[in-house]
Amino acid sequence: MKTLYTDCFCIGKNPSNIGGGYLVCDENNNIIEKKEIFKKGFTNNEGELLGVLRATELIDNGGTIYTDSQNTRAWIKTGKSKARPDLNSFMQQAKDNIKLKNLSVLWTPREENLAGILVENNS
Numbered sequence: 001m002k003t004l005y006t007d008c009f010c011i012g013k014n015p016s017n018i019g020g021g022y023l024v025c026d027e028n029n030n031i032i033e034k035k036e037i038f039k040k041g042f043t044n045n046e047g048e049l050l051g052v053l054r055a056t057e058l059i060d061n062g063g064t065i066y067t068d069s070q071n072t073r074a075w076i077k078t079g080k081s082k083a084r085p086d087l088n089s090f091m092q093q094a095k096d097n098i099k100l101k102n103l104s105v106l107w108t109p110r111e112e113n114l115a116g117i118l119v120e121n122n123s
Contacts, residue, residue, distance in 0.1 A: 008047025022051030056097035
């Protein structure tokens with residue numbers, strides 16, 4: 001797979017008392033993975049990061065990942081966050097995968113994010 005889209009969801013509100021997850025799909029709207037995570041205090045930022053991280057694991061070398069989260073892109077660029085140090089290992093892992101596989105992680109508006117559209121339709 002050369003192109004993947006990611007988005008997240010919270011169950012109920014953000015942050016969620018129940019959990020949330022992420023969805024990864026390809027350019028043909030095929031859901032590659034949808035994962036629910038049951039965790040008190042789960043946030044949309046956590047879900048966005050985990051979705052991009054998983055996409056870095058699934059995608060072919062030289063591929064492109066689209067996300068509608070500027071925050072996640074900034075976190076991955078630095079590999080750390082003062083606000084969410086509990087997620088730093090995930091940020092660094094995504095950063096390492098991107099470098100190793102020569103990936104691009106690009107921003108796309110939510111209304112153009114295929115994974116976001118699928119999240120809306122599957123919730």
